[in-house]
Amino acid sequence: MAHGTALIYDEEMTKYKLLWVDPACKIEVPERLSVSYEALVRNGLADRCVSIPVREATDAEILLVHSDEYLEAVKKTPYMTLEDLKEFTLQFGDVYFHPNIYRCAKLAAGSALQLVDSVMMERVRNGMALVRPPGHHSMRSAASGFCVFNNVAIAARYAKQKYGVKRVLIVDWDIHHGQGVQYCFEDDPRGVFGKGRIIFGCLKCNILVFVLFIFNSVLYFSWHRYEHQKFWPQLRESDYDSVGKEKGAGFNINLPWNQVGMENSDYLSVFCHVLLPVAYEFCPDLVLVCAGFDSAIGDPEGEMCATPDIFAHLTHLLMNLAGGRLCAVLEGGYNLTSLPQSVCQTVQTLLGDPLPQLANLSGPCRSALESLQCLRSAQKQYWGSLKHTASPTAANISTKRIRIAEGEVEEEEKTELGEEEKNSEEKVWHEPPKRPCPPIRAASVLPDDVACPDGCKRITKDIHPLVVSRLKDHLVQEAEDGDALATFSTLVSLVQKMEKNEVGSGLALVGDVIKAMMCVVQHVSPDLNRVLVVCVGNGKIPSHISRDGKVLVLQISSDASEEQQSKHYISVCLQKGCCNTSGFMQAVLGLLLPVGYEYNPDLVVLVRMPDSGVCDVVWKQLTGLLQSFAKGHTLVLMQEKENSCVGPTASILLGDPAPPLETLQAPDREDVDAVERLRRRLQADWKLLQTTSEYTS
Numbered sequence: 001m002a003h004g005t006a007l008i009y010d011e012e013m014t015k016y017k018l019l020w021v022d023p024a025c026k027i028e029v030p031e032r033l034s035v036s037y038e039a040l041v042r043n044g045l046a047d048r049c050v051s052i053p054v055r056e057a058t059d060a061e062i063l064l065v066h067s068d069e070y071l072e073a074v075k076k077t078p079y080m081t082l083e084d085l086k087e088f089t090l091q092f093g094d095v096y097f098h099p100n101i102y103r104c105a106k107l108a109a110g111s112a113l114q115l116v117d118s119v120m121m122e123r124v125r126n127g128m129a130l131v132r133p134p135g136h137h138s139m140r141s142a143a144s145g146f147c148v149f150n151n152v153a154i155a156a157r158y159a160k161q162k163y164g165v166k167r168v169l170i171v172d173w174d175i176h177h178g179q180g181v182q183y184c185f186e187d188d189p190r191g192v193f194g195k196g197r198i199i200f201g202c203l204k205c206n207i208l209v210f211v212l213f214i215f216n217s218v219l220y221f222s223w224h225r226y227e228h229q230k231f232w233p234q235l236r237e238s239d240y241d242s243v244g245k246e247k248g249a250g251f252n253i254n255l256p257w258n259q260v261g262m263e264n265s266d267y268l269s270v271f272c273h274v275l276l277p278v279a280y281e282f283c284p285d286l287v288l289v290c291a292g293f294d295s296a297i298g299d300p301e302g303e304m305c306a307t308p309d310i311f312a313h314l315t316h317l318l319m320n321l322a323g324g325r326l327c328a329v330l331e332g333g334y335n336l337t338s339l340p341q342s343v344c345q346t347v348q349t350l351l352g353d354p355l356p357q358l359a360n361l362s363g364p365c366r367s368a369l370e371s372l373q374c375l376r377s378a379q380k381q382y383w384g385s386l387k388h389t390a391s392p393t394a395a396n397i398s399t400k401r402i403r404i405a406e407g408e409v410e411e412e413e414k415t416e417l418g419e420e421e422k423n424s425e426e427k428v429w430h431e432p433p434k435r436p437c438p439p440i441r442a443a444s445v446l447p448d449d450v451a452c453p454d455g456c457k458r459i460t461k462d463i464h465p466l467v468v469s470r471l472k473d474h475l476v477q478e479a480e481d482g483d484a485l486a487t488f489s490t491l492v493s494l495v496q497k498m499e500k501n502e503v504g505s506g507l508a509l510v511g512d513v514i515k516a517m518m519c520v521v522q523h524v525s526p527d528l529n530r531v532l533v534v535c536v537g538n539g540k541i542p543s544h545i546s547r548d549g550k551v552l553v554l555q556i557s558s559d560a561s562e563e564q565q566s567k568h569y570i571s572v573c574l575q576k577g578c579c580n581t582s583g584f585m586q587a588v589l590g591l592l593l594p595v596g597y598e599y600n601p602d603l604v605v606l607v608r609m610p611d612s613g614v615c616d617v618v619w620k621q622l623t624g625l626l627q628s629f630a631k632g633h634t635l636v637l638m639q640e641k642e643n644s645c646v647g648p649t650a651s652i653l654l655g656d657p658a659p660p661l662e663t664l665q666a667p668d669r670e671d672v673d674a675v676e677r678l679r680r681r682l683q684a685d686w687k688l689l690q691t692t693s694e695y696t697s
């Protein structure tokens with residue numbers, strides 16, 4: 001298991017700048033890079049990383065993406081006069097050249113390759129490259145949007161060629177559409193068989209099982225400010241209906257933001273309802289991130305309202321893919337306050353620090369829902385997890401681009417205001433909270449004869465008279481059982497240690513997981529506002545514990561709970577319970593994550609019911625994903641005889657990435673229907689469950 005986070009930066013890449021007047025390019029300044037690196041140093045993050053040196057990309061590596069004539073032309077720029085440079089620049093859009101930009105562009109691309117090498121050779125687990133010039137707009141024979149060479153596209157090709165990586169996921173959270181990446185891979189031959197789509201018609205059960213044999217492919221996901229094609233680069237092919245061509249269909253995913261002001265809720269709902277389900281189904285071997293931070297609040301380009309701490313969560317949600325192999329490469333980001341804050345949030349998560357809680361999330365706004373629904377329906381034929389998406393009726397989808405194209409709506413002027421006209425009200429936001437690592441990362445409460453996993457700290461059982469007396473009131477029959485009492489009171493004191501951040505998370509083997517959970521829930525201190533209880537497997541959970549909203553119970557099992565569902569008592573009944581991986585993951589990504597984010601608990605109790613049937617990798621994925629909540633304060637309760645689960649659970653609580661699931665097959669129809677029905681019913685209470693706009697008031 002690889003450990004460590006690479007950081008690649010060299011001040012040489014600050015040594016070029018705009019040499020003439022050009023309002024479109026003046027925001028791309030050297031300070032973007034220096035303030036980001038200085039913030040990492042100031043916050044003590046740089047020296048926690050493995051410093052990897054930069055190198056220049058070779059011609060051969062650059063030619064993986066770019067044409068020979070383009071490379072030869074760029075090679076001439078170091079020797080050009082100012083006038084020649086201006087002349088040369090005119091053939092491209094929104095980009096500038098400088099005598100030193102060719103060298104910096106080679107270093108930027110080379111940095112991305114150094115990052116891929118470090119991760120693929122397992123010198124580190126993941127990493128970030130702070131580079132200039134950015135890359136995702138540059139095309140085979142053209143510079144564009146401050147970009148000269150397409151750093152991430154070159155890195156993807158390089159990874160496939162040098163390491164035989166079959167499936168690369170590129171996530172582009174920059175606020176601009178990386179059209180250069182889309183062009184590069186949309187007609188990418190998908191390996192020998194292309195994306196072989198073998199359809200087994202199972203006449204007996206009359207269900208077509210789409211089994212995607214996915215070979216050698218690059219899946220590109222990008223969200224971007226679009227405003228119905230009014231925002232730069234104003235391309236028709238940036239819209240949600242560009243899904244990739246022929247064999248590449250389904251491998252290009254565009255989420256257009258048709259309004260500014262998008263918030264954390266909008267970003268998370270796109271991750272939960274589109275990107276993550278597809279990414280798990282795709283099952284990449286490597287994740288590359290076009291890490292642009294102009295999608296953060298305060299940025300003059302994006303004009304969005306998502307706060308820097310959102311990048312801690314976006315990074316974490318991707319870290320459970322590809323066995324944690326994640327390479328983040330800087331793209332845009334022009335606000336010199338939110339950029340460094342966002343970079344620090346990203347690197348801190350790569351280092352495995354606890355995540356910040358995201359406060360007052362609500363649902364996605366109407367415009368985001370429209371984009372979400374259009375995208376899901378455009379992609380549903382390619383992805384099993386989206387197969388049962390409701391198709392947008394004309395009524396509730398006002399894709400204004402179409403109406404403009406059809407002349408229904410008069411052409412509006414370009415939305416992009418000049419720098420001076422930009423709404424002058426300065427955005428303000430809180431500095432992201434500190435994310436201190438607790439002295440004990442993971443603690444365990446185990447029977448004496450069960451070894452405590454490495455890295456875990458065993459909490460010896462002790463009986464707190466105060467706790468015991470209160471326990472006795474509730475658990476009469478245990479009163480006589482000294483051992484149970486000792487266990488329960490030790491669990492309560494463990495949770496108290498979590499509240500004080502002395503302990504990160506805990507795991508326990510107990511005689512009766514439900515009783516243990518009840519005891520913990522009833523004895524958390526009053527200043528723990530909300531407890532999320534996730535129960536995996538069959539078994540009766542007393543519903544009265546969730547009455548006052550202080551506790552939210554979400555159970556995934558195979559027995560339909562006759563219990564009245566309520567806002568705080570959600571039981572997901574899956575055909576095969578926890579055995580069917582894709583059904584289970586569908587419930588986790590499409591239900592548990594959105595509800596958990598909106599509920600925003602201070603403690604998570606994960607209960608593995610006896611004979612849950614959940615398999616190890618899924619259990620580890622779930623445990624990893626639950627670290628998103630409550631600053632990572634998760635208490636895992638398992639039945640005494642399940643000793644074999646202690647090690648795997650502990651490794652996740654200690655920050656190891658969950659191993660990748662296999663490429664997921666489409667979930668069973670019943671399971672998708674069950675999750676969809678439940679989602680529809682609960683979205684009135686939990687707005688983050690919405691995926692269609694007809695429900696918004």
Ligand SMILES: CC(O)(O)NCCCCNCCCN
Nearest residue numbers: 024094134145176232331332
């Ligand atoms: C890497 C990147 O995606 O951030 N490049 C953004 C290029 C923006 C071009 N238009 C600028 C107009 C100025 N108002």
Ligand SMILES: [Zn+2]
Nearest residue numbers: 174175176332
């Ligand atoms: Zn950008």
